[in-house]
Amino acid sequence: MISTSFSSMHPKVPGRYAYRPRLRFNLFFMSKIVFFFTVICIPLNGYAEPLVVIVSKKLPVKDLPKGMIQLLFLGETVEATGKRLFPLNLSPEAPERQSFDEKMLGISPKDMPRFWIDQRIRGKNKPPKTIPSMKLLLRLVAKLPGAIGYVPESAVTEAVQIVAIDGKRPTDRDYALK
Amino acid sequence: MRLTHHSLIFVALLTVGIQQSVFAFDHDEDPSNEIELSSEEAAILRELEREGGFGKVRDIPLLDIYGFADVLVGGFIGMNDHVASQNNFGERITNVMLGNLNMYLDANLTHGFRFLGEIRxxxxxxxxxxxxxxxxxxxxxxxxxxxxxxxxxxxxxxxxIEIERAYLEYVYANWLKVKIGILLTPYGVWNVDHGSPVIIPTRRPFVVASELIPERQTGLEVSGLLSAGTLRIGYHAYTSNGRGSVSTALDLDDNLAVGGRLYIDTTALGRLRVGGSFYSGTTAEERVNVVPESLQTGSPELSSYFSIRNHELAFGADLVWKIAGFHLQAELLSRQVVYDNDARAPTLGGSTPDYHAWGAYGLLAYELPFWHLRPFFLAEHNDFGRADFGGLSGMTIFFIGLNIRVLPVVVFKAQYLHVKLSSNTGSSSVTDPQNGFEMQCSWAF
Known part of the structure; x- marks a missing residue:
């Protein structure tokens, strides 16, 4: 529709210049689409800043295998240094949660409700507790020595510590939550 | 159920372990008061304590109630009179029936204890x-x-009302979980995945429904899962009353059944799980007689005897492979039954011989990248190993259908069935092929 009206302002000239105005317009239009997806959609679907897994400073855990974190957030019981870990999730709408589910658990946000419904009908455990805000999650992780959660690296406070994943820190190139 | 010395030692060790664990939890989990919490945070913290086993038990645990249900429409088309007379489908293609209405009662009792009940x-x-x-x-x-x-x-x-399962579970760690109560037998894929919203066709294959390994048992189960990278190894070991019409309460011949399962699960190439299971036990039915001599004494005495008693050994192998939208699932089951000569199950004009029954199925499904459409195909073969199934000795079934998950909690299914029967007698009235069509709506709540 727009393209048609734009063409009507630039009558077609026979020869090699015939379609140049339409091409210029399309490039401009495409750049707007690219901008839209870059600025609007990427933060919704993939969280740009690396996430980090956090535990209380009182818990002497510095590193956890990725497989263990997966089991934990998929409802299995996991212990570290003799203490049972208790996973805390952010709300399903939070971009951090969506990014964590995709990168750590390999499950897309649209498939996650189905996954947990199926798990419960199979008699498995319930999903991790959802905490309504990141600020509250940080405070609860700090307070409870067995609690484990995830936040963007920039949100980490003094009261919690970052746990390496398979020995990798967030600055490492192949860090699991990058 | 009579407990053996080994069972008593095991239960004693388990009790000591649980007591130590609970004791340690109480002392370790007293949260410090360094951080002041708001009333909202304190409420969530309290909820976490109740759900997850932090702190001491101060409240009655929260009980979750949820479940699933399904309604099926369909039946067999042009079924012959011989088969129709033995089947409640008959020629009624417009049957509408409530299939399952199952309710779960689920409570984390803190300190690693959990109760799960499922009633139908x-x-x-x-x-x-x-x-x-x-x-x-x-x-x-x-x-x-x-x-x-x-x-x-x-x-x-x-x-x-049927109790599908009702057990108390204690999770010491992921590698050691103990359940006691009425349990779904941990074999294969389908026996535990029995909820209609999570299974792909409208019904489980006959090879699973015919219970070559018992569907559920009353007893004690130990299980666990060990993981290393993308590889997980799981095990189940159980002992129970075994089969029998009163096995939820009694082990009539004081002979506990035993069984187990071992499986490997890897995410290296999609999601692949391969497992093997076995079950060994006795089935007994008891009758009582009045002792004739005791009638003359004026105080009649009863003597009991086994009207049916057999020994069985069953094996199973299973595979599930999910990759790039494909779902491949297969199970092979085998059951060998040997009767005591004086306690064979009666049949019309005789008694059941010793037999070996087996069956297998394979299911292939593919989830299309849109609308959660999942076409599927299932083929199964059953060899009954004897001819007391109304003259039938075997059955082969083909399903082809479509599964549509319109919402995470609502699934529609439609499938066409083709059943081929075989008979030892060679009677064509028994072995005419049957065709059916079914639609099902199932939902979780």
Whole structure:
């Protein structure tokens, strides 16, 4: 529709210049689409800043295998240094949660409700507790020595510590939550 | 159930372990007060304590109630009279039936204890087939109508409640979990994945429904899962009352059944799980007689004997592979049954011989990248190993259908069935192929 009206302002000239105005317009239009997806959609679907897994400073855990974190957030019981870990999730709408589910658990946000419904009908455990805000999650992780959660690296406070994943820190190139 | 010395030692060790664990938890989990929490945070913290086992037990645990249900429409097309007379589907393609109405009762009791109960509400015995009377006639179908005395004696249909499972679980760690109660037997894929919203066709294959390994047992199970990278190794070991009409409460021949399962699960190439299972036990039915001599004494005495008793050994192998939208699932089951000579199950004009039954199925499904459409194909073969299934010795079934998950909690399914029967007698009236069509709506709540 727009393209048609734009063409009507630039009558077609026979020869090699015939379609140049339409091409210029399309490039401009495409750049707007690219901008839209870059600025609007990427933060919704993939969280740009690396996430980090956090535990209380009182818990002497510095590193956890990725497989263990997966089991934990998929409802299995996991212990570290003799203490049972208790996973805390952010709300399903939070971009951090969506990014964590995709990168750590390999499950897309649209498939996650189905996954947990199926798990419960199979008699498995319930999903991790959802905490309504990141600020509250940080405070609860700090307070409870067995609690484990995830936040963007920039949100980490003094009261919690970052746990390496398979020995990798967030600055490492192949860090699991990058 | 009679406990052996080994069982008693095991239970004693388990009790000591649990007590130590609970004791340690109480002392370790007293959260410091360095951080002041708001009332909202304190409420969430309290909820976490109740759900997850932090802190001390101060409240009655929260009980979750959820479940699933399904309604099925369909039946067999042009079924011959011989088979129809033994089947409650008959030629009624427009059957509408409530399949499952299952409710879960789920509570984390803190400190690693969890209760899970699953009960199924049946409309049965309504519509179960009834045998002919001595005069050769019968109503064919049982109905369970009664009259409601508190509502003007209006008629209503009553049904049954079945306990699918009810157990207490203690999780010491992921590698050691203990369950006691009524348990779904941990074998294969389908026996535990029995909820209609999570299974792909409308019904489980006959090879699973025929219980070559018992569907559920009353006993004790130990299980666990070990992981290393993308590889996980899981195990189940159990002991139970075994099979029998009263096995939820009694082990009539004081001979506990045993079984187990070992499986490997890897995410290296999609999601692949391969497992093997076994079950060994006895089935016994008991009758009592009045001792004739005791009648003369004036105080009759009863003596019991086994009317049926057999020993069985069953094996199973299973595979599930999910990759790039494909779902491949297969199971092979085998059951060898040997009767005591003086306690064989009666049949029309004889008694059941020792037999070896086996069956297998394979399911292939593919989830399309849109609308959660999942076409599927299932083929199964059953060899009954004997001819007391109404003259049938085997059955091969093909399903082809479509599964649509319109919402995470609502699934529609439609499938066409083709059943080929085989007979030891060679009677064509028994072995005419049967075709059916079914649609099902199932939902979780």
């Amino acid at each position: 509400f049946h409309t049965a015995p309504t519509a179960t087939s009834e045998g002919p009377n001595f005069d050769g006639t019968a109503d064919h179908f049982v109905h369970s109508t009664s009259w409601d005395a508190v509502d003007g004696n209006t008629p209503f249909s009553f049904g049954y």
